[in-house]
Amino acid sequence: MHSIKVISPGFLTTVQDTGRFGYAHIGVSASGAADLISLRLANLLVGNPTQSAGLEMTLVGGTFEFESPCSVALAGADFGATLDGHEVPMWCSTYVTAGQILQCGPTKRGARCYLCVRGGIDVPLVLGSTSTHVGTSLGGLNGRALKAGDVLSLKAPQEKASGEPQRIKQHVLDSIGLRETIRVTDGPQMDLFSDEERSLFTSSQYQVTEEADRMGLRLSGPPLKQHGNHDIITEGVPLGAIQVPRDGEPIILFVEHQTTGGYPKIAAVISADLHTVGQLRPRDTVTFEFVSVEQAVTLLAQLEVLITTGSLEAA
Amino acid sequence: MAVDSSSKIGYREIDFLPMLSQEPSYPRFQLASDCSLLVTFGDGISRKHHSGVARLFELLRSEQHPAIRNIHPAYSSLLVSFDPLLVSPGEFETFVQGLVNRIDSVGLLPLRSVKIPVCYDSAFAPDLQSVAAHNNISIEEAIQLHSSPQYLVYFLGFAPGFPYLGELPARLATPRFPTPRVKIPAGSVAIGGNQTGIYPVSTPGGWRIIGRTPLTLFQVDWKPPALLQMGDTVQFNPITREEFDDLSKKK
Numbered sequence: 001m002h003s004i005k006v007i008s009p010g011f012l013t014t015v016q017d018t019g020r021f022g023y024a025h026i027g028v029s030a031s032g033a034a035d036l037i038s039l040r041l042a043n044l045l046v047g048n049p050t051q052s053a054g055l056e057m058t059l060v061g062g063t064f065e066f067e068s069p070c071s072v073a074l075a076g077a078d079f080g081a082t083l084d085g086h087e088v089p090m091w092c093s094t095y096v097t098a099g100q101i102l103q104c105g106p107t108k109r110g111a112r113c114y115l116c117v118r119g120g121i122d123v124p125l126v127l128g129s130t131s132t133h134v135g136t137s138l139g140g141l142n143g144r145a146l147k148a149g150d151v152l153s154l155k156a157p158q159e160k161a162s163g164e165p166q167r168i169k170q171h172v173l174d175s176i177g178l179r180e181t182i183r184v185t186d187g188p189q190m191d192l193f194s195d196e197e198r199s200l201f202t203s204s205q206y207q208v209t210e211e212a213d214r215m216g217l218r219l220s221g222p223p224l225k226q227h228g229n230h231d232i233i234t235e236g237v238p239l240g241a242i243q244v245p246r247d248g249e250p251i252i253l254f255v256e257h258q259t260t261g262g263y264p265k266i267a268a269v270i271s272a273d274l275h276t277v278g279q280l281r282p283r284d285t286v287t288f289e290f291v292s293v294e295q296a297v298t299l300l301a302q303l304e305v306l307i308t309t310g311s312l313e314a315a
Numbered sequence: 316m317a318v319d320s321s322s323k324i325g326y327r328e329i330d331f332l333p334m335l336s337q338e339p340s341y342p343r344f345q346l347a348s349d350c351s352l353l354v355t356f357g358d359g360i361s362r363k364h365h366s367g368v369a370r371l372f373e374l375l376r377s378e379q380h381p382a383i384r385n386i387h388p389a390y391s392s393l394l395v396s397f398d399p400l401l402v403s404p405g406e407f408e409t410f411v412q413g414l415v416n417r418i419d420s421v422g423l424l425p426l427r428s429v430k431i432p433v434c435y436d437s438a439f440a441p442d443l444q445s446v447a448a449h450n451n452i453s454i455e456e457a458i459q460l461h462s463s464p465q466y467l468v469y470f471l472g473f474a475p476g477f478p479y480l481g482e483l484p485a486r487l488a489t490p491r492f493p494t495p496r497v498k499i500p501a502g503s504v505a506i507g508g509n510q511t512g513i514y515p516v517s518t519p520g521g522w523r524i525i526g527r528t529p530l531t532l533f534q535v536d537w538k539p540p541a542l543l544q545m546g547d548t549v550q551f552n553p554i555t556r557e558e559f560d561d562l563s564k565k566k
Binding site for chain 1: 345346347348349350351353355359360372384385386387388389390391392393394396399400403404470471472473474475476477479516518533535539540541544545
């Protein structure tokens with residue numbers, strides 16, 4: 001049987017791909033991997049299409065038994081993974097034989113670790129995607145996090161593997177490493193915030209609170225005041241929007257965010273830095289820096305070239 | 316399922332006056348992020364602003380620009396997210412401006428009238444008493460007020476299939492709870508401020524629960540998955556507990 005058995009699931013492990021698009025107009029947000037770059041690199045390492053379904057592990061990883069031989073890769077935060085007791089390198093493809101047990105532990109740094117298997121995890125498509133939207137129990141494995149005893153089927157890979165272990169080049173890892181400064185572009189309600197408030201926003205350090213999950217990250221730090229009304233008429237909100245509710249403490253809206261909202265938005269995280277947000281844990285600190293939309297798109301284009309062109313080498 | 320396509324309620328003549336000449340600073344275009352564009356048709360909730368949203372939504376869907384990832388219509392605005400590596404934000408804004416220039420040409424939208432059976436029984440309506448008390452009316456009056464209007468489905472948002480309905484009679488307006496309930500049962504009909512809606516799936520929520528519908532409002536294998544769509548007219552039809560149980564069994 002081409003499958004993986006879940007011995008223990010870890011803190012919050014879900015099936016994720018690159019997202020479910022096209023249904024925001026009926027209230028379904030995209031979900032998908034919180035750190036898309038790590039998921040895509042893990043898929044690259046095992047020769048999968050970039051959007052194949054993998055496992056997203058959060059803070060503490062799971063223990064898995066492989067029922068048949070396959071190639072796997074771990075990317076993202078280092079969860080100290082071992083295979084039958086031997087250390088498994090991150091950012092590398094690893095060959096696993098039938099019956100071997102992969103054990104992942106607590107994170108050393110960063111929030112999420114991705115496990116991708118050659119062929120991809122086989123769960124039914126829901127509205128065109130295998131991503132799990134945990135908040136509304138949609139997609140993935142029965143709309144929920146993995147539990148002990150779950151058996152995940154694996155898809156058969158399209159072509160035979162080359163057989164040579166691969167790893168991600170160091171210069172790529174250096175470029176995608178954790179950053180404390182998150183770059184943002186102007187939010188649609190920028191003019192509700194004074195120059196002083198905008199300066200406060202970019203000169204302060206904000207700390208991620210315990211209220212941080214796939215839906216959003218509540219930050220604590222110097223509160224931001226707005227002129228006039230705290231609420232605006234409900235409007236569509238994008239991934240990465242930074243909204244400021246009544247108490248003035250910003251919230252970064254994340255992959256399972258609600259499709260519409262009524263709080264003023266001071267900024268939005270640039271697409272190229274969203275994967276950094278996916279690695280933030282409670283008590284991590286961040287600062288924000290405004291960039292233009294042009295700069296944001298240039299950074300995204302550079303990141304895309306970095307991960308898709310010549311990012312692999314023999315291990 | 317009570318969906319009546321022949322009904323003429325919904326958009327009226329007034330919604331088809333040329334829109335672009337009405338308010339000088341609108342429609343407004345802003346990039347809400349490096350990969351999303353917000354188009355706002357006016358300040359405040361009105362059927363006129365909303366008809367611009369509905370028509371732009373139709374145009375975007377029929378044009379099927381390959382870079383579009385998602386469309387989020389709302390009361391008086393519409394957010395479109397796109398892949399900025401397939402089209403630059405500037406080019407995309409130009410494309411959408413071109414569509415907005417054509418919205419006056421978008422014809423009458425198909426109109427559907429949907430009757431939603433609601434049981435206002437206290438077992439399903441833990442907050443009906445507090446809504447009535449807040450507004451100094453009886454429970455019977457509250458039910459009567461809530462089930463009389465023809466509500467417009469302005470848009471779906473917040474959760475899968477959740478309809479934002481307008482307008483709620485002023486005498487039913489009741490503030491949301493400061494701390495949301497951890498779980499609102501699926502099918503709950505609720506009031507939040509001066510809005511009313513129906514929770515299709517069980518989620519946390521801070522609105523006041525005043526009833527429950529036995530209808531399913533969202534199912535992933537339906538095409539489309541949501542029972543309601545933007546532009547529908549909804550009327551709540553009070554049913555007894557027995558009728559609720561009967562309809563639930565038939566599902």
